[in-house]
Amino acid sequence: MISPVLPQSLKTNPQLDHWVRFNADRTVTVFSGKVELGQGIVTAIAQIAAEELDVSPARLAIVPGDTRCSPNEWYTAGSQSIEVGGAAMRLACAEVRRLFVEAAACRFEVSAAELRVRDGAIELPGTDLATSYWDLAAEVSLARAATGGAPPKPSAEHAIVGKSAARRDIRAKLSGAAYVHDMELPGMVYGRVLRPPAQGARLKHLEDEAALRVLPGVVGLCVSGSFVAIAAAREEQAVAALEAARGAARWEAPPALPEPGEITAVLPALPSTRTITSSRQTPGAGAAVTRREATYSKPYIAHASIGPSCALAEFTDGKLTIWSHTQGPHHLRAQIARALGMAESEVEVVHRDGAGCYGHNGADDVALDAALLARACGRPVLLQWTREDEFAWSPCGSAMMVKLRAGLDAGNRVVEWQHEIWSHTHIKRPGWGEGVNLLAAWHMDPPLPVPPAKDMPLPTGGADRNAIPFYDFPTHEIAYNFIADMPLRVSALRTLGAYANIFAIECFLDELATGAGIDPVAFRLQHLRDERARAVIEAAAAAAGWKAGAAGDGARGMGIGFARYKNLSAYCAVVVEVEVTEKIRVTRAVAAVDAGQIVNPDGLKNQIEGGIVQAISWTLKEALQWDRERVTARRWEDYPILGFDEVPQIEVVLIDHPEQPGLGAGECAAGPTAAAVGNALWHALGVRARDLPLSPERVARAMP
Amino acid sequence: MAENFTLRVNGREHTVSAEANTPLVYILRNDLKLKGTRFGCGQGNCGACTVLIDGKPVQSCDTPLWSAPGHEITTIEGLGSAEAPGRLQQAFIDEQAMQCGYCINGIVMSAEALLARTPAPTDAEIAQALERNLCRCGTHVRVLRAIKRAAGAAR
Numbered sequence: 001m002i003s004p005v006l007p008q009s010l011k012t013n014p015q016l017d018h019w020v021r022f023n024a025d026r027t028v029t030v031f032s033g034k035v036e037l038g039q040g041i042v043t044a045i046a047q048i049a050a051e052e053l054d055v056s057p058a059r060l061a062i063v064p065g066d067t068r069c070s071p072n073e074w075y076t077a078g079s080q081s082i083e084v085g086g087a088a089m090r091l092a093c094a095e096v097r098r099l100f101v102e103a104a105a106c107r108f109e110v111s112a113a114e115l116r117v118r119d120g121a122i123e124l125p126g127t128d129l130a131t132s133y134w135d136l137a138a139e140v141s142l143a144r145a146a147t148g149g150a151p152p153k154p155s156a157e158h159a160i161v162g163k164s165a166a167r168r169d170i171r172a173k174l175s176g177a178a179y180v181h182d183m184e185l186p187g188m189v190y191g192r193v194l195r196p197p198a199q200g201a202r203l204k205h206l207e208d209e210a211a212l213r214v215l216p217g218v219v220g221l222c223v224s225g226s227f228v229a230i231a232a233a234r235e236e237q238a239v240a241a242l243e244a245a246r247g248a249a250r251w252e253a254p255p256a257l258p259e260p261g262e263i264t265a266v267l268p269a270l271p272s273t274r275t276i277t278s279s280r281q282t283p284g285a286g287a288a289v290t291r292r293e294a295t296y297s298k299p300y301i302a303h304a305s306i307g308p309s310c311a312l313a314e315f316t317d318g319k320l321t322i323w324s325h326t327q328g329p330h331h332l333r334a335q336i337a338r339a340l341g342m343a344e345s346e347v348e349v350v351h352r353d354g355a356g357c358y359g360h361n362g363a364d365d366v367a368l369d370a371a372l373l374a375r376a377c378g379r380p381v382l383l384q385w386t387r388e389d390e391f392a393w394s395p396c397g398s399a400m401m402v403k404l405r406a407g408l409d410a411g412n413r414v415v416e417w418q419h420e421i422w423s424h425t426h427i428k429r430p431g432w433g434e435g436v437n438l439l440a441a442w443h444m445d446p447p448l449p450v451p452p453a454k455d456m457p458l459p460t461g462g463a464d465r466n467a468i469p470f471y472d473f474p475t476h477e478i479a480y481n482f483i484a485d486m487p488l489r490v491s492a493l494r495t496l497g498a499y500a501n502i503f504a505i506e507c508f509l510d511e512l513a514t515g516a517g518i519d520p521v522a523f524r525l526q527h528l529r530d531e532r533a534r535a536v537i538e539a540a541a542a543a544a545g546w547k548a549g550a551a552g553d554g555a556r557g558m559g560i561g562f563a564r565y566k567n568l569s570a571y572c573a574v575v576v577e578v579e580v581t582e583k584i585r586v587t588r589a590v591a592a593v594d595a596g597q598i599v600n601p602d603g604l605k606n607q608i609e610g611g612i613v614q615a616i617s618w619t620l621k622e623a624l625q626w627d628r629e630r631v632t633a634r635r636w637e638d639y640p641i642l643g644f645d646e647v648p649q650i651e652v653v654l655i656d657h658p659e660q661p662g663l664g665a666g667e668c669a670a671g672p673t674a675a676a677v678g679n680a681l682w683h684a685l686g687v688r689a690r691d692l693p694l695s696p697e698r699v700a701r702a703m704p
Numbered sequence: 705m706a707e708n709f710t711l712r713v714n715g716r717e718h719t720v721s722a723e724a725n726t727p728l729v730y731i732l733r734n735d736l737k738l739k740g741t742r743f744g745c746g747q748g749n750c751g752a753c754t755v756l757i758d759g760k761p762v763q764s765c766d767t768p769l770w771s772a773p774g775h776e777i778t779t780i781e782g783l784g785s786a787e788a789p790g791r792l793q794q795a796f797i798d799e800q801a802m803q804c805g806y807c808i809n810g811i812v813m814s815a816e817a818l819l820a821r822t823p824a825p826t827d828a829e830i831a832q833a834l835e836r837n838l839c840r841c842g843t844h845v846r847v848l849r850a851i852k853r854a855a856g857a858a859r
Binding site for chain 1: 722723726727730733734738739740742743744745746747749750752780781784785786787789793796797800802803804805806807808809812828830831832834835837838839840841842843844845846847848
């Protein structure tokens with residue numbers, strides 16, 4: 001017998017009672033390590049659990065991301081929550097269901113195959129023999145390891161998975177308290193942090209610290225090295241005290257950042273080490289008769305979540321509890337324990353929803369800020385960052401430069417392909433790599449060292465995520481010039497390097513197609529045997545009304561972009577229409593997505609729509625600017641994002657494969673959307689703009 | 705120095721004691737426990753803290769407490785509850801117009817003001833009414849649909 005391969009989450013957390021619990025009130029609670037980031041995952045995982053257990057979703061509660069009781073599932077990141085977290089929940093629930101059905105079969109002296117489960121009741125059809133999960137709970141122990149041996153339901157029997165489900169959190173969020181920001185504890189005070197005014201700044205001293213301590217409402221001041229935080233009884237008092245502390249702080253701020261400039265000039269000038277991260281040679285690949293090369297770039301991008309990072313920390317009896325919108329509660333617990341010199345068992349992290357999370361933002365940092373201040377003032381502290389600090393201190397998405405070279409044979413087939421990247425790491429999360437990746441840990445006294453950067457390797461990749469072309473090219477070489485220094489603080493932002501790589505590859509393919517006089521859709525299909533890839537391209541083109549060879553009219557154009565996210569997850573093709581006047585306006589976007597088995601079709605559509613809008617915003621508008629000392633954005637005016645008057649009509653075509661595993665889809669639309677916009681600009685005006693964002697100035701500069 | 709102020713919020717009078725310049729958002733959230741109004745930027749730029757004052761949408765993060773007495777303040781809690789949502793809240797539920805949801809209540813308040821003066825708004829009028837509301841998750845198309853749905857329900 002071949003032993004089944006358990007999903008990573010079940011290998012790490014094999015015990016079934018860490019996943020499922022039947023409660024005395026005839027409800028069921030499931031525990032997940034995957035947390036709500038705004039992507040609707042809690043709703044989808046609850047659907048999977050309810051389906052496999054055969055209980056009504058209304059009877060099922062889900063506890064995500066609580067180190068006191070939820071399984072450790074690494075981070076909620078990388079579009080892995082359905083692929084890995086959902087797969088683990090499905091297997092765990094299938095096994096729990098089988099254990100109970102077997103126990104019932106034993107009791108009724110029938111075979112398990114004769115029994116059915118209906119909303120938690122286990123019945124022998126045609127008789128009045130019936131029991132339930134709750135009736136049998138005392139005799140079926142779930143304190144045992146999962147074997148992965150219980151096959152989940154075949155998709156044909158699904159009644160909950162595959163049907164749109166309303167978000168579990170929508171009513172609470174639309175009417176009152178719902179976020180960590182809204183929590184209150186008895187005796188709780190409000191905290192703010194005084195972050196340094198510049199990247200490399202060090203605190204020399206605080207003038208008249210005693211005066212700060214007696215400001216109205218102030219109950220605590222924590223000064224440690226360059227870390228300064230202040231707590232007050234009322235929130236507006238904390239804000240006033242923060243401003244007073246700002247006035248009293250004297251800093252030493254040597255220039256820490258490189259001269260600002262174009263990414264294509266800044267990145268190659270920084271020291272880097274070059275590695276070939278993937279290469280392929282196919283003997284007998286034809287000889288190139290035409291060659292082309294082009295260089296693309298993407299700036300540093302901000303998370304720019306609408307809500308500021310926030311955490312609540314409380315010490316009781318020497319133990320610390322933190323409520324946080326982190327992506328990785330177990331990692332955060334370990335990092336906080338290290339930073340504070342506590343045992344891991346003395347720290348608990350409980351996930352609470354925050355504003356939209358698109359990667360490693362300030363959530364983890366603010367948790368340590370709150371813990372330090374709570375320890376200093378001996379009260380529970382709700383600590384919230386300012387908008388200025390969100391822009392200045394949250395990690396940002398790494399900038400990238402991508403140089404592409406291709407050779408075509410006499411039949412206009414790609415036979416040579418080189419992709420060279422200049423970038424920093426795209427992941428510097430707490431718990432990833434060595435050391436402690438928390439801002440206050442680097443600022444406090446004694447400081448913990450900023451750990452060295454280490455990017456995520458292929459196959460999923462960091463800067464080189466999606467750098468390997470998904471097309472049937474007989475050769476490729478991917479080179480990565482890894483810039484270990486991170487003048488701007490960088491880490492994971494939705495898609496890591498895939499956004500820039502897909503933008504570059506998919507625009508460059510259009511350059512090659514145009515050079516060869518071939519329609520871009522046809523050119524892609526010529527180089528793709530993968531049926532699912534072809535299907536999304538064909539579906540998006542058909543839904544958009546793509547006409548091969550149709551010319552743009554000097555103002556309007558249509559473009560396409562395609563990728564399979566990470567070359568492992570969801571397939572997505574996006575066609576956009578643009579209208580170019582003094583600026584580019586995307587008027588319509590049509591996406592086709594194959595994410596394997598779909599759990600919540602409306603939830604998936606919502607993610608694709610959001611990915612498209614966010615990517616249009618990145619592509620048309622966004623770039624973090626800096627000077628020699630710091631990121632210069634302080635307010636939304638300094639970092640505009642797409643507004644309600646700028647969003648296109650969006651249509652999403654879902655291609656369901658209920659028989660296939662689910663494929664992570666939350667990030668799949670970003671790269672294809674960016675490329676589609678770049679290609680539509682070319683189609684409209686004959687202008688190839690290769691440096692993001694495609695702002696009016698850059699488009700003007702790219703004019704021939 | 706803290707002073708007493710009497711506010712009328714969602715049809716009820718409340719007396720609070722705070723500094724006159726305290727931003728209204730903190731009073732609503734922390735003194736009156738009306739947490740549905742979100743703090744976004746504190747700079748009057750993102751719209752997450754939008755409430756209605758005498759029916760007009762204002763950003764409560766840059767509205768000082770002293771200016772609020774004598775006016776009718778409406779927060780999201782004044783439109784309905786999780787159990788009994790108002791028509792806009794219901795339309796947002798029907799359209800599943802939410803991702804993280806942090807911006808949504810401010811948007812609902814801007815839309816409430818719009819529908820009160822323009823019961824059947826055009827797309828351009830809706831976009832105009834939301835010109836001071838930001839959404840980062842990209843829920844825009846659903847938000848626009850939800851507002852149109854609520855407008856249809858009102859007619």
